[in-house]
Amino acid sequence: MQLSIKPPLTSKAYEVEDFAAAQEFFHSRGWTDGLPVVPPTEAAVEACLEWAGMPPDQLLGIEPVRTQPITAEKLAVNAVMAGCLPMHFPVVATAWQAMMKDEFLLHGVTSSTGGCAVLVIINGPVRLEIGASGTFNALGNSDRATSVIGRAIRLALINLMDVRPGEVDRSTLGHPGKFSYCIAEDEEDTTWEPLHIQRGMPAGTSGVTVFASLGPRQLMNEWTTDPKEILETFAAEMRANQLHYSIYGGNYVIVIPKQLRDIIQGAGWTKRDIAEFLFERARVTRGEWAKVGKGSVVRDRAGKVHPALQSPDDLLVVAAGGPAGGFGAVIPPWMGSKTRAVTAAIGVCVDCEPPKP
Amino acid sequence: MRVLDPTNEMKATGVVLAPRLASFEGKTIAIITNAKEGTKGYFTHLDRLLREAGAADVVWREKSNYSAPMDAHIVQELTNWHAVFTGVGD
Numbered sequence: 001m002q003l004s005i006k007p008p009l010t011s012k013a014y015e016v017e018d019f020a021a022a023q024e025f026f027h028s029r030g031w032t033d034g035l036p037v038v039p040p041t042e043a044a045v046e047a048c049l050e051w052a053g054m055p056p057d058q059l060l061g062i063e064p065v066r067t068q069p070i071t072a073e074k075l076a077v078n079a080v081m082a083g084c085l086p087m088h089f090p091v092v093a094t095a096w097q098a099m100m101k102d103e104f105l106l107h108g109v110t111s112s113t114g115g116c117a118v119l120v121i122i123n124g125p126v127r128l129e130i131g132a133s134g135t136f137n138a139l140g141n142s143d144r145a146t147s148v149i150g151r152a153i154r155l156a157l158i159n160l161m162d163v164r165p166g167e168v169d170r171s172t173l174g175h176p177g178k179f180s181y182c183i184a185e186d187e188e189d190t191t192w193e194p195l196h197i198q199r200g201m202p203a204g205t206s207g208v209t210v211f212a213s214l215g216p217r218q219l220m221n222e223w224t225t226d227p228k229e230i231l232e233t234f235a236a237e238m239r240a241n242q243l244h245y246s247i248y249g250g251n252y253v254i255v256i257p258k259q260l261r262d263i264i265q266g267a268g269w270t271k272r273d274i275a276e277f278l279f280e281r282a283r284v285t286r287g288e289w290a291k292v293g294k295g296s297v298v299r300d301r302a303g304k305v306h307p308a309l310q311s312p313d314d315l316l317v318v319a320a321g322g323p324a325g326g327f328g329a330v331i332p333p334w335m336g337s338k339t340r341a342v343t344a345a346i347g348v349c350v351d352c353e354p355p356k357p
Numbered sequence: 358m359r360v361l362d363p364t365n366e367m368k369a370t371g372v373v374l375a376p377r378l379a380s381f382e383g384k385t386i387a388i389i390t391n392a393k394e395g396t397k398g399y400f401t402h403l404d405r406l407l408r409e410a411g412a413a414d415v416v417w418r419e420k421s422n423y424s425a426p427m428d429a430h431i432v433q434e435l436t437n438w439h440a441v442f443t444g445v446g447d
Contacts, residue, residue: 012362022360031363040361065426069367077363108424113447159363338422 007055009042009073026081031159033151033179037081048076051086052093052347060093061100063161065107070096070160075152078159082152087130088145091208092152094346095120098210099153103340109212110163115171116334118153119213119253120182121318122146123196124206126346127184134186138255138320139216139329142183150180175215183255183320190261190319192271199316199343209316211253211341212334217241222326227264230328231274235281237330238308242284243292248336249310254278255329257321275312282308310337375440382411384439389431391423396446403442 016022022039026032038044049056049072056073063070072093079092099106099118109116122132122145132145141147157163165171171178187194196207217240221233234254242248254274256264264274287302289295309315314337321327333339378384386407390396404415416438418431423445435441 009361010366012366013359014362016358016360018358022358025360026363039358040363041359042361045361068365070365071367074363074365077361081363105422105425108422112424155363160365335424338424 006046007057009045009056011045011073011077013042030164032081033154033158035179037155038083040077040080044080045073045076047086048079048084048089049073052076052090054093060097063100063106064102066161068161070100070156074160075156078156079148079152082155083144083148084152085130085148088149088152090346091120091122091126091130091145091149092156094208094344095149095153095210096156098208098342098344101342104210104212104342105339106161107168109334109339110157110161111168111170112334113170113172114214114334115174115178116212116214117175117177117181118157119177119211119331120146120150120153121195121209121211121253121316122149122182122184122206123187123194123201123209124346125204126206127187132182132184134184134320135189135258136322138183138186138257138322141180146182146184147180150177150182153182154178154180177213177215181213183318186258186319186321189258191265192261192317192319195316195318196343196345198271201343201345206346207343208346209341209343211251211316211331212339213253214241214245214332214334216255216329216331219328219330220326221328222259225263227267227269228277230260230264231277232281234328234330235278238278238282238332239284241330241332242282242306242308243288243294245332246335247284247286247289247306249307249314250333250335250337250339251314251316251341252278252282252308252333253316253318253331253341255318255320255331257325257327258319258323259326260328261319271315271317272312274317275309275315278315279307279309279312284308316341378440380411381407381440383413384411385414385416385437386412387416387418387434387438387441389418389420389427389441389443391445392419393423393446396444399444399446400442 054072058072133143
């Protein structure tokens with residue numbers, strides 16, 4: 001008979017009287033995002049770790065600039081606080097591993113005055129297992145899973161990296177996605193290739209894409225059935241972002257809900273076709289800055305062309321949104337190509353099953 | 358109810374600062390800037406003060422990405438200088 005010894009948790013523990021006392025205890029120490037948190041008990045944290053098959057001291061990564069180690073136990077504490085169930089934790093852990101890749105530039109994106117948030121995009125079978133919805137209110141609080149996973153990303157930034165407003169977080173404005181910014185692709189209702197597969201993950205896997213980004217810019221065009229005209233509206237929104245925010249090219253996410261998606265994919269357009277079209281159409285000249293009050297920085301380079309995408313590969317097309325409405329959204333990068341979207345496959349434990357409830 | 362500390366209790370070890378210079382007289386001082394607009398006036402003024410204080414030379418280096426750590430080629434140069442000023446501007 002084999003005995004299994006559960007490794008102990010090592011986080012400092014505190015006694016609090018009850019749920020209400022726990023709230024004041026956590027708020028008073030700057031450990032929250034201002035909303036109530038789920039008290040992270042040992043049992044709840046251990047359940048997350050067991051589900052993911054991770055020992056408490058498993059090192060998920062080291063933040064490259066400030067060399068802060070991120071362990072499974074500490075991330076699980078924050079995930080519990082955000083409201084995560086154990087089945088949500090592997091998504092949170094994979095997202096954090098992706099965020100610690102050099103090209104994501106975690107310290108830069110979380111400390112910048114630019115005030116971006118980490119957008120998490122979930123793909124693959126895990127969406128259905130955890131109930132992550134890619135339909136109604138996709139960019140809002142569409143479901144429990146995306147709400148708490150997005151919140152866990154931010155709470156962990158606050159508590160593990162000191163990304164609190166006025167401390168490491170120097171955002172001038174920020175945006176509401178800093179509470180929670182997570183969507184799932186509506187893979188069941190599209191003919192398009194899922195985002196994570198398009199970005200190199202193996203077929204059959206689940207994946208997470210993280211993208212340091214601004215708030216979504218919503219657009220509307222329900223007065224045409226021509227894919228090019230619809231995509232012109234997306235291109236115009238990208239150009240507007242270039243002129244009003246940052247002119248420099250990088251990753252962009254566009255979210256295409258069903259009504260517009262049906263027209264575009266019905267005409268035979270793939271995600272690649274969309275990317276190539278927008279690569280050509282979403283570009284401005286530096287001289288156009290003069291039309292939006294930025295004439296002083298045009299200098300002698302008025303004719304220089306700035307594409308929003310450095311290549312068609314920079315565009316991340318996500319099929320998501322409710323079934324009706326000719327809407328779409330453009331989600332711009334924090335700052336050109338200084339940060340890159342990162343996609344990672346969610347780890348699978350091939351010889352084990354999650355513990356029975 | 359027993360609750361767990363959510364903060365990072367495994368703080369990374371910091372770096373040890375070099376000993377403070379007794380004066381700038383005859384020294385080579387570097388200014389490493391993130392190249393944002395707001396740094397220009399500040400560091401230009403600092404450059405003048407350092408030269409008035411007797412610095413033999415004041416060299417400037419710009420980071421290629423203002424939100425990332427300094428480039429490797431700048432790090433390699435660090436041993437050429439007696440002291441470095443760095444900071445961010447917006």
